[in-house]
Amino acid sequence: MATLENWLDPYSWLVTVVVTALAAVLRLERITEAEGYVFDEVYYPTDAWDMLRHGVEWDEKSDSAGYVVHPPLGKWLIAAGEKIFGNNELGWRFTAAVAGTLMVLILIRVAYRMFHSVVLAGTAGMLMTLDGFQFVLSRTSLLDIFLGLFVLATFAAMVLDRDHYRRRLLRAVGSGSTPRIVPWWLLVAGVMFGLACGVKWSALFFLPFFGALTVVWRVYARRSAGFTGGLAGDLGWGLLSVVLSVVLYLATWTGWFLTDTGWDRHYRAQNGMSEPPILGALLNLLHYHQGAYGFHAGLTKSHNYQSWPWQWLLIGRPVAFYWPDDPGSGCGAPSCIREILLLGTPLLWWSFLPALVTLLWLAIARRDWRAYTILTGAAAGLLPWFYFAVADHRTMFSFYALPALPFLILAVVHVLGALIASPRGRLAGTLVAGVYVALVALCFAYFHPIFTGELIPYDSWFSRMWLGNRWI
DSSP states (O other), X not given: OOOHHHXXXXXXXXXXXXXXXXXHHHHHTTTTXXXXXXXXXXXXXXXXXXXXXXXXXXXXXXXXXXXXXXXXXXXXXXXXXHHHHOSSHHHHHHHHHXXXXXXXXXXXXXXXXXXOOHHHHHHHHHHHHTOHXXXXXXXXXXXXXXXXXXHHHHHHHHHHHHHHHHHHHHHHHHHTOOOOOOOHHHHHHHHHHHHHHXXXXXXXXXXXXXXHXXXXXXXXXXXXXXXXXXXXXXXXXXXXXXXXHHHXXXXXXXXXXXXXXXXXXTHHHHXXXXXXXXXXXXXXXXXXXXXXXXXXXXXXXXXXXXXXXXXXXXXXXXXXXXXXXXXXXXXXXXXXXXOEEEOOOHHHHTTHHHHHHHHHHHHHHSOOHHHHHHHHHHHHHHHHHHHHHHHHOOOOOGGGXXXXXXXXXXXXXXXXXXXXXXXXXXXXXXXXXXXXXXXXXHHHHHHHHHHHTOOEEHHHHHTTOTTGGGGO
């Protein structure tokens, strides 16, 4: 269990600062080089700019509210960058780079909290820093990077809550008193989860998984401390955390509530129904949500870069974000190419499945709480998409997997930690882990030109298409 001394360890913070700074530099370097809108930037930065001027998304052609199917928070965060830097590439992408960098920082601290190892915490941060998938999404203004940030922040608060809860139980055992615990970090988790839902509704996939995980932690902690009751009170605090999530989610719609121009803002009044204060606005928002959900449920139109969940960890179909018709010349070859490909660093991503299988064994054979915790997060980020793929063949893209990425990286780090900790092969395990991280770094460097849209010869570009037409 983490202590205050662990949390304040200067070496862990030195590693945190150095790795986070590296992540920030990589994500901000030449972030404006891809001119114009990249992939779905055609939607979200324009919505964000409209929200700065009108308070809600806007349709310039009809000079009225625009119909959108995602909550507003991610676009408000993009708008913050546009407010500072203007309606340009830096304005669109700056807050995405900040969010991607914060994910690295939080992952380092979560890994340190879980593994109590500066080396493994730094490794987790470096692997995310050097992952092309998270890297590209940190440099484009899509919503998923903000979703990933708030889901990870929710999990971080849960881990802090677990430690806080166990410390308070131990104090109660030592003093012979009845534990009275106010789970502040659980309430923070509720706030962060509400913000995650305010970016994309797919955050809801994590609710039953995270809820079950928290209950399991509570039950085991109480049994270990010798307390058999109190679970009802814990469930009450959990319910309050969910209420906070709902309140924060509604708060992300403030712009819509405060204007009379948002889509469906006065749906009931316009259709001859009563619209009492507050309740009427909430009912109008509910109607808007019903329509948006219907849109998502019926989204089955084929797309050239769509993929299915069972392809994601295999990098079966990455997404071409940027491919200008006229890439320019000057690459030293007759034919030059610019592309930004949303591609996970292959060596890292092809390690995820073996790592998850190993974690399943650790969770069963050793009853390792870290193993089943990481598996729970990965399952929450991936398994629900399998259901929607099979049930209604919904159009999907690989970037839907981003919220699962921190857990997949933690899975790899846990396996590396098990190799290092092996009493019979500590030196060999350390060597394997060091070589692995170095190879991931080299792999990232090799693919860096197609993560950033660098002008390169056609032959150089084609040599990076390892899976042929699946990556083109």
